Amino acid sequence: GESVGLHLPTLSVQEGDNSIINCAYSNSASDYFIWYKQESGKGPQFIIDIRSNMDKRQGQRVTVLLNKTVKHLSLQIAATQPGDSAVYFCAEKGATTDSWGKLQFGAGTQVVVTP
Amino acid sequence: NAGVTQTPKFRILKIGQSMTLQCTQDMNHNYMYWYRQDPGMGLKLIYYSVGAGITDKGEVPNGYNVSRSTTEDFPLRLELAAPSQTSVYFCASSYAGGAYEQYFGPGTRLTVT
Numbered sequence: 001g002e003s004v005g006l007h008l009p010t011l012s013v014q015e016g017d018n019s020i021i022n023c024a025y026s027n028s029a030s031d032y033f034i035w036y037k038q039e040s041g042k043g044p045q046f047i048i049d050i051r052s053n054m055d056k057r058q059g060q061r062v063t064v065l066l067n068k069t070v071k072h073l074s075l076q077i078a079a080t081q082p083g084d085s086a087v088y089f090c091a092e093k094g095a096t097t098d099s100w101g102k103l104q105f106g107a108g109t110q111v112v113v114t115p
Numbered sequence: 116n117a118g119v120t121q122t123p124k125f126r127i128l129k130i131g132q133s134m135t136l137q138c139t140q141d142m143n144h145n146y147m148y149w150y151r152q153d154p155g156m157g158l159k160l161i162y163y164s165v166g167a168g169i170t171d172k173g174e175v176p177n178g179y180n181v182s183r184s185t186t187e188d189f190p191l192r193l194e195l196a197a198p199s200q201t202s203v204y205f206c207a208s209s210y211a212g213g214a215y216e217q218y219f220g221p222g223t224r225l226t227v228t
Contacts, residue, residue, distance in 0.1 A: 034216065043119075043205050043219035044158070089157060093213070102173070103217065105157035 010110045013084075019077040021109050023090035028071060030092040034103065035064060035075045039086045047075070047088075077111075085113045117141050119220035121206050127226045128196040136191040136223050138206030146209045147189040148173075148217065149181065151202040158205065164189055165212065196227045 013019045025033070031052040036044035048059045050066050050073075057064050063076040073090050087110050091103040122137045140147065145166045150158040160173030164183040178200055180192040189208075193200060203224050207217040 032213070036219075041222075043207075043221050045219070046216045049216065091158075102160060102163070103158075105159075107155065107157045 009107070010112065012112045012114060013080045015080060015082060015113050015115050017080055019075075019080045019084065019111060021075045021077075021088050021090075021111065023073040023075075023106055025071050025073060025090075025092050027092060027094055027104075028068070030094050032093040033064070033066060033073050034091050034093075035062075036089045036091065036105075037084075037086045038089065038108070044089060080111075080113050082113050082115075085111055087111070119206055119208055119218050121204075121220040121223050123223060124221070125224045127228065128193075130196060130198065130227060132196050133192070133194050134196070134225075136193070136204055136206075136225075138189045138191065138220060139187050140189075140206075140208040140218070141187065142208060142210075142218065143186060144208035144210055144218070145186065146212055146215075146217075147183065148207040148209075149179070149189070149191045150205045150207065151175065151200075152205060152222075153202050161191065161204075193225075198227050201225060201227045 034049040035047040037047050038044045048062050048064050050057045050064045061078045065074045087108040089105050089108045091105045119140045148163045149161040152158050159175045161179050162181040164170045167183050167186050170181050170183050183189050203222045205222045206220045209215045209217045
């Protein structure tokens with residue numbers, strides 16, 4: 001069936017370095033992808049999204065890359081800060097009318113920023 | 116704007132009890148969602164609504180019910196609570212379906228013993 005998964009359950013990053021969080025998806029018909037950040041005890045918070053007609057999108061200190069050939073999504077965080085410590089989820093939306101707004105979430109990657 | 120608010124923040128239920136998790140949004144969003152998040156896992160969709168009076172099942176609806184009498188409120192009802200319903204519950208809303216960001220509430224941590 002369809003699935004969204006993450007390659008690394010935990011990512012340890014030194015403060016100031018760049019972080020790269022990876023996500024694999026299996027539904028080639030998905031047309032929208034989104035990254036959320038979830039701090040401990042809080043709800044998910046939107047970071048950045050990308051549509052399937054794009055390969056790259058940049059935000060403030062974050063970049064999302066989409067490789068449809070290998071069905072891979074990544075989130076890059078520049079100059080990682082202690083406040084970036086959180087669980088990061090990728091989610092996808094299928095392109096059918098049945099999946100209009102339903103997001104399928106991956107299990108998440110824990111990012112730990114070390115001094 | 117308060118965004119999406121949820122009450123209560125924490126709750127402990129005994130097996131067989133019932134309760135309602137409240138969710139309210141003040142962004143005039145038509146679409147609302149209920150998810151559950153088990154430890155170390157992603158979010159699973161329980162129910163969703165595309166507008167007042169319209170609801171539909173998500174991935175894991177068994178043991179839950181919802182109603183949507185107003186645009187703002189989307190309560191989730193647990194009948195006959197079971198230990199398998201121990202989880203963190205998140206309510207979310209979005210302007211529309213499709214490629215629109217979902218805004219999440221802070222969550223309700225529920226324990227059924």
